[in-house]
Amino acid sequence: MICQIGNAKQRTSNLLAEKTSVAEDLYQTLGVDRSASKDEIKKAHRKLANKLHPDKNPDDKASHDKFKRVQEAYDVLSDEEKRAAYDRYGSDFEKIRGGGFNPNAGGSPGFDGLDLEQIFGGRGGGGGNAQFDGFGDFFEQMMGGGAGGPSAGGRRRRSPAPPARGSNVRHELEIPLEIAVRGGKTEFYVQTGSANEKIAVNIPAGVKTGSKIRLRERGGPSPNGGPTGDLILLLKVSDHPYFKRSGGNLQIDLPVTIGEAVLGAKVDVPTPAGTVTMTIPPGTSSGKRLRLKGQGVGSTDGSAGDLIVNVQIQTPETIDDDSKELIQKFADKNQDDVRQGIAF
Structure with a gap:
């Protein structure tokens, strides 16, 4: 029995390794070694996020995609529990860690149709092998406690997407030279939906054409209840007659x-x-x-x-x-x- 279970575990590990090799390695995404410390991961993420941020690359779709992958990689590798699961199970760690594996369902999400009955010689329909009656408990311990809770068809429902931040909105604001030189308060209108919203902002002294002012959470709304994006003002200073x-x-x-x-x-x-x-x-x-x-x-x-x-x-x-x-x-x-x- 121990030999058969060991062989099954090895076959499962091999399938996990094959699945992981197809997906992009999160350590490679951040450009760090698998032994990297938390500080090294944080520094690598900050450097890449600053370089690839959509505000700096507004028309570069490739940079936007890379930025998303960097954020996803940091989300996993900065969390000790997620990182440990990823190091053990590769790209399928979320499905395994979340309880998506059911040995009685004939297959498992993330295992490409792996059938435990084929590994252990079949146990359904009253002809099962008595020596494997406790297999569910064993596999639950081996996989970190995820034998129960699948939805219909043996597949676990996908968790809802986390709240996404709204998009940033850019607005060109023209100001007179007097305000640019001395600073002061000015008001302007921004289109929000079907109405114009009046906004007041304090302009610091010394700004010039091309200066930017960021108004936090005054931009686009979130699609699913997350924080609102920012409003970025692009300043243009008017000419003065004298x-x-x-x-x-x-x-x-x-x-x-x-x-x-x-x-x-x-x-x-x-x-x-x-x-x-x-x-x-x-x-x-x-x-x-x-x-x-x-x-x-x-x-x-x-x-x-x-x-x-x-x-x-x-x-x-x-x-x-x-x-x-x-x-x-x-x-x-x-x-x-x-x-x-x-x-x-």
Whole structure:
């Protein structure tokens, strides 16, 4: 009897090994050895999940499939009980561990039609061998306690799928330069089903076109009661009629009069923090660049870039005769050759 049971166990192990070889090995999926520690498995999973995440590969179906296999492999190998069952029974460990094997049913899910009656010489219809009456208890112990509980036909019902997370939703949000520079609250609408949902979000100072903001659990719903996906905002900063951004600095072309440029003056300049007074030095030429410290683009740490003021001398479109006479006198007394040295 012991010999026959040993042979049957060996044949069962061989079939399990053949079945396992067909399925992808979970250790190979994560790229670790079968002796890998929990930390090694966790590190391998984190590295692959970060590389293959659908958010980084939105149009790559192969990466999506690989990402799912990596998640499934980690789910098994990070659980001591599941890993031990997988190491023992291979890809069929869930069916065996879950009680799907019934020696009286003539077959077993995951064993490709393996018939225990063929192994042990038959025991049905009143002609069974008395020496195998206790076989069910033996096989239950050998397989970890799964001899009972099959559904009709000898096959166990498949467990319901675990709750799946909803999909992430991407939305392009256009914001004015003022909010991008200083930060602030803005509101927008997102299509949810047949209605538009109004959402308010705080924009941090210093964002730029291409920046992303993730709103947790404001995306697509789960198909089976799991958590909602995330809403990912792709920011686009609108152009400003007067200011331009250059990294952490802002630039503005500031018109000044001939008198202000020649004689010098104090002029008001608009900034993100409000209007400030700036000194125009006497004899300032058009194109002169003046700098206002800390009046540029803000950042989350409270610091800010600079405001670069490009001086632009503005001449009047019309001029009266008295003014022309004065300008002529000024020109006659200042005969500097301002174009000296310019050549092709």
